[in-house]
Amino acid sequence: MAPRTTRPVGTPTRGTTNPNRLRRMDRWIAAVHGPALRRSPEPPVAVDLGYGAAPWTAVELLARLRTADPRTRLYGIEIEPARVEAAKPYEHEGLSFLHGGFEVPVPGQVSLIRAANVLRQYDEEQVAAVWQRLCGRLAPGDPAGAGPGRYGGGLLVEGTCDEIGRRHVWVALDRGGPRTVTFATRLGSLDRPSDLAERLPKALIHRNVPGEPVHAFLRDFDRAWAAAAPYASLGARQRWIRAVRDLAADWPLTDGPRRWRQGEVTVRWEALAPRG
Numbered sequence: 001m002a003p004r005t006t007r008p009v010g011t012p013t014r015g016t017t018n019p020n021r022l023r024r025m026d027r028w029i030a031a032v033h034g035p036a037l038r039r040s041p042e043p044p045v046a047v048d049l050g051y052g053a054a055p056w057t058a059v060e061l062l063a064r065l066r067t068a069d070p071r072t073r074l075y076g077i078e079i080e081p082a083r084v085e086a087a088k089p090y091e092h093e094g095l096s097f098l099h100g101g102f103e104v105p106v107p108g109q110v111s112l113i114r115a116a117n118v119l120r121q122y123d124e125e126q127v128a129a130v131w132q133r134l135c136g137r138l139a140p141g142d143p144a145g146a147g148p149g150r151y152g153g154g155l156l157v158e159g160t161c162d163e164i165g166r167r168h169v170w171v172a173l174d175r176g177g178p179r180t181v182t183f184a185t186r187l188g189s190l191d192r193p194s195d196l197a198e199r200l201p202k203a204l205i206h207r208n209v210p211g212e213p214v215h216a217f218l219r220d221f222d223r224a225w226a227a228a229a230p231y232a233s234l235g236a237r238q239r240w241i242r243a244v245r246d247l248a249a250d251w252p253l254t255d256g257p258r259r260w261r262q263g264e265v266t267v268r269w270e271a272l273a274p275r276g
């Protein structure tokens, strides 16, 4: 690839990462986006944007995507040049590391961009423009296949988790904008669903206040969790599934028991989008 002549778009931030930290996100992406990867006539191209001080999350994302489609290639992109140098020895067939930012300096359009724990360190006001820019790098899909709660073409997954990946919240977007929000957790680690509030992505974390939809959602989730307390004797998984089933009466969930069993639940973006 030709040497770059312009500055990458964005700002270097702390590089904290950990092996296997993003496994829940990886598994969800492979399950939900795998069919779209396999349908791609060309080998799918994925990006791990802002992989941090060590390349683990990029290496792992590629391995998990290849279980869905062995043709997948992945670029790890970092805005901090020293982190690109540190990752280079880990390159192998189908895995490359590049210096860059939100412009995503790879040829053509991409099937997936994953940005985990990147926007958390930016301002809330910057999120919409960054999303728009990143969504513009995604491959278009069949417009008939996209819509509220459904994705078409390439996918952007942008979210946040704790240091060891027990608690995650992410937004999934396609070229048309945000489609869903997913909450994912190690069930044994949870006192109540609103524990996940501290991991809300930048677009939502400042909106967890009365009057905002995400606050109402977590309040209802806590109530459903409390009502499902008798199921705790069967294990946290059964309690979660029961609570999520109750939640589905009032909130537009897009997934079902197969994903709930993993300690996940996915909600249409429109239901949680900030007011105003």
Ligand SMILES: C[S@@+](CC[C@H](N)C(=O)[O-])C[C@H]1O[C@@H](n2cnc3c(N)ncnc32)[C@H](O)[C@@H]1O
Pocket: 009, 010, 011, 012, 013, 014, 015, 016, 017, 018, 021, 022, 049, 050, 051, 052, 053, 057, 077, 078, 079, 080, 083, 100, 101, 102, 115, 116, 117, 118
């Ligand atoms: C907290 S680390 C997250 C590492 C990894 N994604 C994870 O979740 O474990 C955030 C990384 O994003 C990088 N970063 C911030 N803005 C970026 C941008 N615009 N483009 C590429 N990388 C960026 C930072 O330099 C930092 O290394």
